[in-house]
Amino acid sequence: xxxxxxxxxxxxxxxxxxxxxxxxxxxxxxxxxxxxxxxxxxxxxxxxxxxxxxxxxxxxxxxxxxxxxxxxxxxxxxxxxxxxxxxxxxxxxxxxxxxxxxxxxxxxxxxxxxxxxxxxxxxxxxxxxxxxxxxxxxxxxxxxxxxxxxxxxxxxxxxxxxxxxxxxxxxxxxxxxxxxxxxxxxxxxxxxxxxxxxxxxxxxxxxxxxxxxxxxxxxxxxxxxxxxxxxxxxxxxxxxxxxxxxxxxxxxxxxxxxxxxxxxxxxxxxxxxxxxxxxxxxxxxxxxxxxxxxxxxxxxxxxxxxxxxxxxxxxxxxxxxxxxxxxxxxxxxxxxxxxxxxxxxxxxxxxxxxxxxxxxxxxxxxxxxxxxxxxxxxxxx
Amino acid sequence: xxxxxxxxxxxxxxxxxxxxxxxxxxxxxxxxxxxxxxxxxxxxxxxxxxxxxxxxxxxxxxxxxxxxxxxxxxxxxxxxxxxxxxxxxxxxxxxxxxxxxxxxxxxxxxxxxxxxxxxxxxxxxxxxxxxxxxxxxxxxxxxxxxxxxxxxxxxxxxxxxxxxxxxxxxxxxxxxxxxxxxxxxxxxxxxxxxxxxxxxxxxxxxxxxxxxxxxxxxxxxxxxxxxxxxxxxxxxxxxxxxxxxxxxxxxxxxxxxxxxxxxxxxxxxxxxxxxxxxxxxxxxxxxxxxxxxxxxxxxxxxxxxxxxxxxxxxxxxxxxxxxxx
Ligand SMILES: Cc1cc2nc3c(=O)[nH]c(=O)nc-3n(C[C@H](O)[C@H](O)[C@H](O)COP(=O)(O)OP(=O)(O)OC[C@H]3O[C@@H](n4cnc5c(N)ncnc54)[C@H](O)[C@@H]3O)c2cc1C
Numbered sequence: 001x002x003x004x005x006x007x008x009x010x011x012x013x014x015x016x017x018x019x020x021x022x023x024x025x026x027x028x029x030x031x032x033x034x035x036x037x038x039x040x041x042x043x044x045x046x047x048x049x050x051x052x053x054x055x056x057x058x059x060x061x062x063x064x065x066x067x068x069x070x071x072x073x074x075x076x077x078x079x080x081x082x083x084x085x086x087x088x089x090x091x092x093x094x095x096x097x098x099x100x101x102x103x104x105x106x107x108x109x110x111x112x113x114x115x116x117x118x119x120x121x122x123x124x125x126x127x128x129x130x131x132x133x134x135x136x137x138x139x140x141x142x143x144x145x146x147x148x149x150x151x152x153x154x155x156x157x158x159x160x161x162x163x164x165x166x167x168x169x170x171x172x173x174x175x176x177x178x179x180x181x182x183x184x185x186x187x188x189x190x191x192x193x194x195x196x197x198x199x200x201x202x203x204x205x206x207x208x209x210x211x212x213x214x215x216x217x218x219x220x221x222x223x224x225x226x227x228x229x230x231x232x233x234x235x236x237x238x239x240x241x242x243x244x245x246x247x248x249x250x251x252x253x254x255x256x257x258x259x260x261x262x263x264x265x266x267x268x269x270x271x272x273x274x275x276x277x278x279x280x281x282x283x284x285x286x287x288x289x290x291x292x293x294x295x296x297x298x299x300x301x302x303x304x305x306x307x308x309x310x311x312x313x314x315x316x317x318x319x320x321x322x323x324x325x326x327x328x329x330x331x332x333x334x335x336x337x338x339x340x341x342x343x344x345x346x347x348x349x350x351x352x353x354x355x356x357x358x359x360x361x362x363x364x365x366x367x368x369x370x371x372x373x374x375x376x377x378x379x380x381x
Numbered sequence: 382x383x384x385x386x387x388x389x390x391x392x393x394x395x396x397x398x399x400x401x402x403x404x405x406x407x408x409x410x411x412x413x414x415x416x417x418x419x420x421x422x423x424x425x426x427x428x429x430x431x432x433x434x435x436x437x438x439x440x441x442x443x444x445x446x447x448x449x450x451x452x453x454x455x456x457x458x459x460x461x462x463x464x465x466x467x468x469x470x471x472x473x474x475x476x477x478x479x480x481x482x483x484x485x486x487x488x489x490x491x492x493x494x495x496x497x498x499x500x501x502x503x504x505x506x507x508x509x510x511x512x513x514x515x516x517x518x519x520x521x522x523x524x525x526x527x528x529x530x531x532x533x534x535x536x537x538x539x540x541x542x543x544x545x546x547x548x549x550x551x552x553x554x555x556x557x558x559x560x561x562x563x564x565x566x567x568x569x570x571x572x573x574x575x576x577x578x579x580x581x582x583x584x585x586x587x588x589x590x591x592x593x594x595x596x597x598x599x600x601x602x603x604x605x606x607x608x609x610x611x612x613x614x615x616x617x618x619x620x621x622x623x624x625x626x627x628x629x630x631x632x633x634x635x636x637x638x639x640x641x642x643x644x645x646x647x648x649x650x651x652x653x654x655x656x657x658x659x660x661x662x663x664x665x666x667x668x669x670x671x672x673x674x675x676x677x678x679x680x681x682x683x684x685x686x687x688x689x690x691x692x693x694x695x696x697x698x699x700x701x702x703x704x705x706x
Contacts, residue, residue, distance in 0.1 A: 001572055002607050007442075007614035085697040256697070263695050270690060279679055282686030285626075286633035286678075289700040290612040297611060318604045368593075374603055375596035378576050 001378065005311050007293055008300035014074040021082045024055055029088050035348040037087025038260040041094065041253070042214040042356075044168055046126070049093035053123030058097050062105060067118030073302040077295070084256040091165055091214065096120040099247040100127035100173055103191075107232030107240055112193070116171075129248075130160040130174030130194070130218065131241065138369050140175070141185045141238065145220065147176045147192055153227040154178075154192060156200075156220040164363075166203045166216035169196055175241050178234055189237030191244075192229045199223070210355050246307040248364050254312075255291040255319035257360050258326040261353045262288075264346050265330045272340055280333060287322050291315065310377030313370040320360040320367070327354040387425075387437075388446045394423055395454040401660045407457035408528040413499055417481065420460060427477075429468035429621070436471065442617040445562050449610070452566025452671075455663040457530055459483045459496035461559045466504045468621060470513065473545045478502050478513070483534075486553035486675050490520075490535040495560075495674050497521055497532025505540050506552035514542030531670055548621065554628035556675040558616035561635035564671050565610040567664045568635075568642050572606045574661065575599065575646045582651075595649060602645045605638035615704060626703040629685035637678040639668040 028048055029037065036043065052058055060076040062068025069075065083090050101120045104112055119125035136142045145158025156176060166172065172194045180188035196203065200223035205213040232240045262284060269277045294315045301308035331350055334342055361367040375381055398416045407413045420426060428444045430436020448461045459481045466482035480501025485494045488508050497503070503519060505512045520535035548555060576599060579590030589595055616623060616631030643665040647654045654661040672678075692699055 001569065001576070002603060005607050005611065007611055007618060081697065085695060259696060266690065266696065270693070278686035278690060279682045280686065281689050282629065282633065282682030282684065283637075283678070285685045285689050285696065285700060285704075286612070286630045286637075286682060288696060289615065289630040289704045290608050290634045292697075292700065292705070293611045293615050294607065314600075314604050314607055317600070318608060368597065371597040371600035372593070374600035375590075378599060378603060380576065380579060380590040380596050380599060 002311065002314065004301060004308070005294060005297045005314070008297050010074050010078060010296060014071065014078050017075055017078050018082060020055075021057055021079050022086075024052070024057065025082060025086045025088050029086060032087070032089075033345050034087070034260055034264040035345060035352050036089075038258075038264075038349050038352050039212070040084055040087045040090060040260065041257065042091055042212060043087075043089025044091040044165065044214070045089035046092045046123075046168070048089055049123040049126075051123070052093065053121055058093055058123055059101065059117070059121030062101055062117060062121060066105070066113050067121035068101075069121075073299045077299045080253055081256070084253055085259050087260040092126055092168065093120070093123045095129055095164065096125060096127035098253075099129070099244050100171075102247050103173065103240065103244045104193075104231060106243065107191075107236075109228070112228065112231065116193070125171065126165065126169045128163050128166045128169040128172045128196075129244075130163055130166075130172040132162045133159060134161050138366055140241070141189070142182045143175055143177060143189065144182055145174065145176045147178050147190065147225075149178075150224065152224065154225040154229055156192065156194065156223040156225060158220050160218040160220075162206070162215045163218050164215045166196065166218045167205050167213070172196055172218065173231065173244075175237055178237075186238040188235060189241070190234045191231045191237045191240050192225060193231050194220075194223065194225065194229065198225065208356070208359075210352055243307065245365065246309045246312070249309060249312045249316055249370075254316040254364075255288065255295055255322065257320075257323040258353050258357070259288070261330060261349050262326055264349050265333070268334075268342065268346050274337070274340070277333060280329060284326065284329075291319050291322060294318070310374055313365075313373045313377075316364070317361075317367055317370045317374070323360045324357045327357055385446065387428075387439075388450065391423075391425055391447050392450045392454075394419065394425075395450055395456060399454045399456045401455075401663060404455050404457050404663055405528075407499065408530060413458055417458060420458070421479070426460070426463050427467055427471075429464050430471040430477075434471040436468070440617075441558070441620050442614065445614060445617045448559060448562040449566030449569065449613075452563035452568075452667070453570035453664075455567070455667055457496070458499055461563060462496065462504075462556070465555060465559055465621070466502075466513070469504070469511070469545060469548070472621075475513070475543055475545060482513070484552060484556045484559075484675075485534050486551070486556045490537075491533055493524060493531050493674070494534045495531045495670055497534050498523060498530045500532075502542075503534055503540075504545070504552065505534075505542075506547060507539070508551075509547065511545040511547050511552060512540050512542040513545055514540045518542065529666065529670065531674075548623070550623050550625050550628065553675050554623045554625055555621065557628045557632035557681065558613065558623055560671050560675050561609065561613040561616055561631035564635040564639050564668060565606070565613040567668055567671075568606040568609045568638065571642055571646045571661075571664050571668070572599075572602055574664075575602065575649050579649055589649070598645050599649065602642055605642050609635045609638050609642075624703065624706075625684055626688060626700075629681040630700075630704050632676055633678045633681040633685065636672040636676075636681070639672040643668045 059068035147154045178190040200221045427436035432438035483500035485505040522533040612634035
């Protein structure tokens, strides 16, 4: 079973990107303290994202014809690995680069591709994902936000929630009902590109338990959209959103959320010269190395043009488990040495990651849902 | 020669000579010589020996699927260990010996060695050199564990045998990678039989595999099996001149999932999995034995962590340089 997840190497031409992206990161984020860098996915810096785009580090998987670099998933792996292990603030371009642009490339008209993708590659068009609603979390097919046809296009009413970066974004790709009722489940759903500056859209940020506001509620009150807001085909929204989730879930980024904390802790242990942290450190190294190998194996399937949803779920579930174990074990190690001073920076990083860690196995599909996908891949359902 | 082309005939041979009944017979003290001569005649024991020395000249990564198959078939002989030992002998220019060779990686008398009871020779790491000793010249004592083929290997003073150059990272690192690969093979077989059982066993009017709680546990089991295999592949990628770090990643990961995999497999099987006549125990007993052999996860974590803490680099950079290079 799962014989396709086998050791793969990063091609040398993609490895060659590493010194360049490293130098770029060093010149942009070197001064940030660890507790800022630990936010990485949630660190919003539009100027940084635009600079990345100008330097050619966005759109690595996208065709040159639309402003991309046409290099493929391995190149993206190298760049993303460097960004995340340094804790660079990637939130501004993250969603557009990872899934909105590939979705538009796959299902959009040529006009839509030309309109959005080059701007995404420059880090200038920011996107958010409008899937979840108050009554629709894991059961995504039950969405109630509706779009009706009008003379000029579409009229949208309803509400999304937990929408990452809605308050900073230019567009939302929303999953909405265009016919039938929630009882019709997968039939009658469509995806619309909603200009968040359109009249009738209101965005209310939601503050999380760490004090950050990275996600939001978004309300649609008779929002009028032109006909070209529809992406792909009417009624095909479920199929498209499944493909979009495959982009979201197949990335290498599901293993590095706590790595800034890991390195801050290792620097602490090295500085105090303590000899009893070796076994724990070794466990972390064995786990992270194994996960990296799994993640590259998954990337290799992407590079072959596959959509490795089951394999990616394996990497994500195991990766987020590791990401969540890290702050627990590090907290125990530090507090098992109560007479050893811990810097504010390390302490804040530890508590930030500890508090935000539950989200690692919620965003992009919960642990239980992913294990269900794996079980289906095993022929159990 | 392409190892993948070899896998099919090798697997077919193992299925024929190492069927569960044959495994049980050897474990009960029966004669393994027929199994052994079949293996010797097949030529596979020299898979890692260079072509100029009469072997197949395959790499460790190349034969990893074969080692996995040995694990999956619960072969009651140290076949993978013998392959590695014969390669080390050929390298040292020492004429190869007939019969199975076990690997003793601790350097102290009294250590527990997998397949020690059925080995004709033991390759012992004494820290500065390896010694190939005949089992007849060693004290080989059963451990007393039911049906286990592991044995305590002892000697007086220093063991008598042929000296061989010690690989720089030591025999334990190489043995750990082989062990991790055996674990990966057994783990995947265990996953298959457990998934099949979940789809066939009916309770409450439907296969137990339809129960979400079991599906979730089986999904984690799959993750663990995948992790063991890829970690073993990381180890094998370095060939016979293994690095300590790659060996540590391989064995730490494989050992830490081995016990969990065995636990889930038994839980899903229920009582029948505990019974001696059911084949599950042939695999799960081995998983536990291999987990402990050549250093457990705790041992290798200590090795890996000490190396990591001695380096100022970031963690991702460190594993790229030490494990993936
Ligand atoms: C940081 C963060 C960012 C997010 N960003 C976005 C975004 O940008 N856009 C967006 O659309 N959404 C976003 N989400 C929402 C996310 O997709 C949902 O949280 C997720 O799909 C789960 O939905 P829920 O929170 O309503 O939980 P529920 O679906 O209510 O689940 C609650 C619990 O029940 C379990 N459960 C539910 N159904 C089953 C089942 N059938 N079997 C077993 N267990 C089950 C779940 O696993 C979970 O443990 C974000 C969430 C977080 C935490």
